[in-house]
Amino acid sequence: MAGGILNEAYERFHRTGPEWGEDQLTNHGPMAVEVLVRRGHADRVDGWVAGYLRRLDELPGRTGEIGEANWAEALGDGRRVGDWAAFFARRLAEEPWRRVLAVWWARLLPGVLAGTTHGVIRVGHVVRALLAGAESPATLTELAHGLAFWAARSRAVPMAGDPGGALDPHLAMDALPRVPEQVGNVASRLGQLSGLPGWEATVTGLRPAATPEEIRTRLADLVAAATLRYLSHGHGSPVLLVHTATAPNAVLHALPALPQELWAPSLTAIWTTTAAIFSGYAPPEPAPAETLPAAPSGSDPVADVLDRAVAHGDEHVIKFTDTAAEVYTRTGHPGALAASLHAAALIGP
Known part of the structure; x- marks a missing residue:
């Protein structure tokens, strides 16, 4: 039951971007709901998500293709978060999530300040869910979005x-x-x-x-x-x-x-x-x-x-x-x- 609630919440947030407003504030929704579910407050998730969604912006659209040949030049480009999300979704569809995480953790680690550390925090929360056995299309998409935010806002x-x-x-x-x-x-x-x-x-x-x-x-x-x-x-x-x-x-x-x-x-x-x-x-x-x-x-x-x-x-x-x-x-x-x-x-x- 709790896993279904988390997956549904993730799916609702995946229509939104990792930042919102003119000040580019961070979307903490996926991180907070992981805590609510893990800490036994799954009954509060639906109402909390409904209220939080009102402030968020849509996920930015794609502007181009990111691949192994050009990913380095897209690193730290916040305008390409939609491209990064699509890239990581493809990678996670092709390979086990642990393998993708290992490769990209090493590549992204020098820019761990990304989003004032919100990139690594978002990744950390969904990895906790995955390690607990909650692997699903929704959690893998959440991992893609977390890695995309980290990559798009990479800062050393x-x-x-x-x-x-x-x-x-x-x-x-x-x-x-x-x-x-x-x-x-x-x-x-x-x-x-x-x-x-x-x-x-x-x-x-x-x-x-x-x-x-x-x-x-x-x-x-x-x-x-x-x-x-x-x-x-x-x-x-x-x-x-x-x-x-x-x-x-x-x-x-x-x-x-x-x-x-x-x-x-x-x-x-x-x-x-x-x-x-x-x-x-x-x-x-x-x-x-x-x-x-x-x-x-x-x-x-x-x-x-x-x-x-x-x-x-x-x-x-x-x-x-x-x-x-x-x-x-x-x-x-x-x-x-x-x-x-x-x-x-x-x-x-």
């Missing part, structure tokens, strides 16, 4: 090099410098990273991961660090800073579908991207502790925060709460659940 961040220091993700995030001018759009903020004192040293100061299990652990720790720092720093940019947690979480959950030789590059790319967003948007000083919410104290605090997120209705709150609940389940840290309540307070319903 200044790379600092591979991790080679002694810092765990918590200490590394605390040590990150801030860009001099935390104003303007993503490009203007991240454009200040080159030459920023301490930037490269801190990013490469992350402790390296030598084995697949260490890579998985380092990513999980990064998700936890970003979630907890949303509680203290999320007020600086309530929406943008959500992605410092949800983007590495998307990569973490995609790992089982990827060849292990892609795991270490994925860690480096998403850590660098997370660090860049944090440096660009997190204020230098944390919020006063007395102004922050406490975690719920009931018998099932995870269910509590998830219910509150669903009632709140905002797509960022739903996705971030899903990630925060995972962090709490792994670590037992109440600050993760408090961070989800803080997001709901900072982001309007």
Whole structure:
């Protein structure tokens, strides 16, 4: 039943584009409904989708053909998202989805900032559904649309090099410098990273991961660090800073579908991207502790925060709460659940 609800929701969203409005805001619908279904709120999907669809634009039409001979020149061209969607639909009809994902994850990884990381997040959510056994025409089309968005909006961040220091993700995030001018759009903020004192040293100061299990652990720790720092720093940019947690979480959950030789590059790319967003948007000083919410104290605090997120209705709150609940389940840290309540307070319903 739940799989049918997810498939139907995906089909409704596949008539829409990955962005909407003059400001090119991201269509979060497919990502949020995957969370609603997986978290036991399938009964809320139809009404939520009906309300969300009202704001969206149609999927842009095709302008030409993308193939193996010319895909590189179409990379990062947002006008060609319809062409990319058609290209990936063909590829997924011809080959198993894991093979297509492996080839294109490697090709798209350098541009993982795409859509302020929404490309990889959208892919990560549908990969979770596929790994759970929900393979269907609708989920494969959703994978095609997620990869198309990532390809069409491909954007790189200044790379600092591979991790080679002694810092765990918590200490590394605390040590990150801030860009001099935390104003303007993503490009203007991240454009200040080159030459920023301490930037490269801190990013490469992350402790390296030598084995697949260490890579998985380092990513999980990064998700936890970003979630907890949303509680203290999320007020600086309530929406943008959500992605410092949800983007590495998307990569973490995609790992089982990827060849292990892609795991270490994925860690480096998403850590660098997370660090860049944090440096660009997190204020230098944390919020006063007395102004922050406490975690719920009931018998099932995870269910509590998830219910509150669903009632709140905002797509960022739903996705971030899903990630925060995972962090709490792994670590037992109440600050993760408090961070989800803080997001709901900072982001309007």
